[in-house]
Amino acid sequence: MKLAKYLKPYRLFAIISPLLMIGEVMGDLSLPFLMRYIVDYGIAENGLFELVKAGGFPYEVMNFLYGAGNYSQLSIIITFGVMMLLIVLVGGFFGTLCAYTAAKAAQGFGHDLRCDAYKRVMSLSIEQTDKFTTGSLVTRMTNDISMLVEFVEMVLRMCVRSPMFLIGGTIMLISLNVKFGVVLLCSLPLLLVTLILVLSKSVPLYSVVQKRLDKVNSVVQENVSGARVVKAYVREDYEIERFMSANGGLKDINLKVLRLMAIITPVLTIIQNFAIIAIILIGGIDISSGIGGMTVGNVMAGITYVTQVIMSIMMVTMMFQSISRAIASGKRVIEVMETEPTIKGADKSGEEGDIAVTFENVSFRYPGTCGRPVLHDINLEIRRGETLAIIGSTGCGKTSLVSLIPRFYDATEGAVTVDGVNVKDYDLTALRSKISFVMQKSELFSDTVANNIRWGKTDASDEEIKEAARVAQASDFIEHLPDGYDSYIAEKGASLSGGQKQRLSIARGVVRHPEILIFDDATSALDLATEAKLRRSLNEKMKDTTVIMIAQRIASVKEADRIAVIEDGTIKHCAPHDVLMRECETYRDIYASQMKKGGDIGE
Ligand code: UTP
Numbered sequence: 055m056k057l058a059k060y061l062k063p064y065r066l067f068a069i070i071s072p073l074l075m076i077g078e079v080m081g082d083l084s085l086p087f088l089m090r091y092i093v094d095y096g097i098a099e100n101g102l103f104e105l106v107k108a109g110g111f112p113y114e115v116m117n118f119l120y121g122a123g124n125y126s127q128l129s130i131i132i133t134f135g136v137m138m139l140l141i142v143l144v145g146g147f148f149g150t151l152c153a154y155t156a157a158k159a160a161q162g163f164g165h166d167l168r169c170d171a172y173k174r175v176m177s178l179s180i181e182q183t184d185k186f187t188t189g190s191l192v193t194r195m196t197n198d199i200s201m202l203v204e205f206v207e208m209v210l211r212m213c214v215r216s217p218m219f220l221i222g223g224t225i226m227l228i229s230l231n232v233k234f235g236v237v238l239l240c241s242l243p244l245l246l247v248t249l250i251l252v253l254s255k256s257v258p259l260y261s262v263v264q265k266r267l268d269k270v271n272s273v274v275q276e277n278v279s280g281a282r283v284v285k286a287y288v289r290e291d292y293e294i295e296r297f298m299s300a301n302g303g304l305k306d307i308n309l310k311v312l313r314l315m316a317i318i319t320p321v322l323t324i325i326q327n328f329a330i331i332a333i334i335l336i337g338g339i340d341i342s343s344g345i346g347g348m349t350v351g352n353v354m355a356g357i358t359y360v361t362q363v364i365m366s367i368m369m370v371t372m373m374f375q376s377i378s379r380a381i382a383s384g385k386r387v388i389e390v391m392e393t394e395p396t397i398k399g400a401d402k403s404g405e406e407g408d409i410a411v412t413f414e415n416v417s418f419r420y421p422g423t424c425g426r427p428v429l430h431d432i433n434l435e436i437r438r439g440e441t442l443a444i445i446g447s448t449g450c451g452k453t454s455l456v457s458l459i460p461r462f463y464d465a466t467e468g469a470v471t472v473d474g475v476n477v478k479d480y481d482l483t484a485l486r487s488k489i490s491f492v493m494q495k496s497e498l499f500s501d502t503v504a505n506n507i508r509w510g511k512t513d514a515s516d517e518e519i520k521e522a523a524r525v526a527q528a529s530d531f532i533e534h535l536p537d538g539y540d541s542y543i544a545e546k547g548a549s550l551s552g553g554q555k556q557r558l559s560i561a562r563g564v565v566r567h568p569e570i571l572i573f574d575d576a577t578s579a580l581d582l583a584t585e586a587k588l589r590r591s592l593n594e595k596m597k598d599t600t601v602i603m604i605a606q607r608i609a610s611v612k613e614a615d616r617i618a619v620i621e622d623g624t625i626k627h628c629a630p631h632d633v634l635m636r637e638c639e640t641y642r643d644i645y646a647s648q649m650k651k652g653g654d655i656g657e
């Protein structure tokens with residue numbers, strides 16, 4: 055299997071484990087024989103006489119320990135009893151070590167696999183993550199990998215145990231009495247038919263189980279992260295219903311599998327008991343008619359061996375079950391591992407020049423969609439240090455346009471360049487570290503205020519952080535928080551207001567002193583006065599930074615060096631405010647509509 059390489063660093067444990075198991079199984083297999091000696095020679099009448107008559111290993115042992123004829127039946131019981139005890143202890147010791155090494159190998163395997171899978175997930179492009187869905191990725195990273203770990207552990211422990219019990223047990227049984235072997239031979243076909251029937255039906259169901267689990271995870275994930283909306287629209291009942299249906303689906307399929315599996319145990323027990331009865335019967339008849347050295351001890355050992363063999367078949371079944379689960383899960387994990395990130399960096403990096411960003415005949419459509427492209431015929435040159443504003447109605451493609459700069463998506467046609475180099479030829483880290491992108495929706499992390507800002511630049515000093523907060527007009531409210539910069543922010547910034555979140559996100563973008571600063575509607579929740587202050591301090595502190603600013607309000611864009619008006623997925627006009635007012639009707643319309651609302655367009 056493709057995932058086997060993850061076991062390689064742990065191969066020592068993976069090899070030792072089955073070897074240790076051999077020790078345990080040998081011990082287990084020898085116990086019934088020793089018990090037979092105790093019964094036949096230690097307990098039965100004429101035991102001593104039988105021992106001498108039978109000769110062989112037990113006779114040799116007694117003679118070696120006590121000298122010929124120098125022992126009683128009690129000493130036989132004690133000798134072999136102690137031997138059994140020692141074997142159990144040693145076997146147990148081997149067994150424990152085997153379990154430990156198997157666990158060590160399996161957990162190491164799981165740990166490494168999970169690391170790599172996670173790295174892969176992180177490298178996937180936005181489009182690919184969306185395709186897998188978050189719920190499914192979470193299941194694949196957790197549950198599916200756990201299944202694989204369980205499987206590896208199982209195989210390491212059972213790959214030796216079951217066949218050894220099966221073969222060893224059969225040989226021992228036949229060496230006790232050939233007729234016992236016949237009993238086993240008769241019960242095997244029955245057993246196999248049942249197992250094959252059950253497994254062939256249950257195995258295909260495992261991939262369905264995992265899919266339903268995906269669904270449950272997706273629903274939980276969506277609702278927990280969207281808890282506020284769910285509550286605001288009083289949709290709890292509906293969402294609980296949705297969860298119930300996903301959960302019910304999971305239960306149904308699990309029950310279906312378990313119902314099938316439930317057949318195995320009773321059938322196995324019945325067959326086992328019949329085999330035991332057959333052995334007692336054969337043994338009993340032979341003993342009473344005194345045929346061919348059948349003894350009570352033989353019958354007892356026979357019963358134990360038959361049980362061991364049948365149990366080992368049971369274990370093989372469990373292994374099959376585990377294999378089929380592992381195959382289903384393995385496929386899902388491999389699917390993630392083999393997804394090549396569609397957006398992959400190259401090795402170039404551009405030098406700062408006069409022109410920061412260009413769009414050349416760019417058209418763009420979201421991957422997997424068809425119809426009219428979201429953007430078309432985009433030609434734009436953005437000079438270094440310039441402030442370019444982008445305005446346009448909702449859904450006209452503003453976010454899509456700026457997403458092409460840090461390569462969240464690739465342009466369908468045409469080229470986007472940063473510092474004269476096509477973004478597709480950039481080293482991704484080099485490209486993205488030139489850019490700060492303040493998103494339309496502020497994403498904050500559950501950490502302190504300072505650390506959230508530091509996200510933009512990991513080695514930022516406290517002073518740099520305070521400076522960034524001042525530029526972003528965030529320092530006032532931060533200083534009013536109970537612990538200032540050390541105040542803890544709840545998950546996703548839930549403890550802050552919309553405008554506060556936006557200002558923190560801006561500070562995070564500013565702290566890095568990027569070459570290109572992109573605000574995607576990032577000032578929408580600020581009042582005009584604060585926004586104006588922000589603009590002024592940006593102009594002051596970050597003169598060389600190229601700012602691309604998407605906004606809905608004329609007041610926000612008015613002072614920009616140029617304003618690009620986007621309509622129907624293309625740039626209609628790109629000029630300063632005054633020129634646009636004269637020449638661009640769309641712009642005038644926007645201006646007029648915002649004036650009419652009584653907005654204070656100037657300040
Ligand atoms: P944008 O997200 O670029 O629009 O989507 P916008 O101009 O920024 O809009 P606002 O102002 O933030 O609201 C442009 C088009 O691309 C489609 C949308 O349907 C929209 O019509 N789109 C967007 C996709 O097909 N897939 C996406 O992942 C995002």
Ligand code: MG
Pocket residue numbers: 452453454494574575
């Ligand atoms: Mg947008």
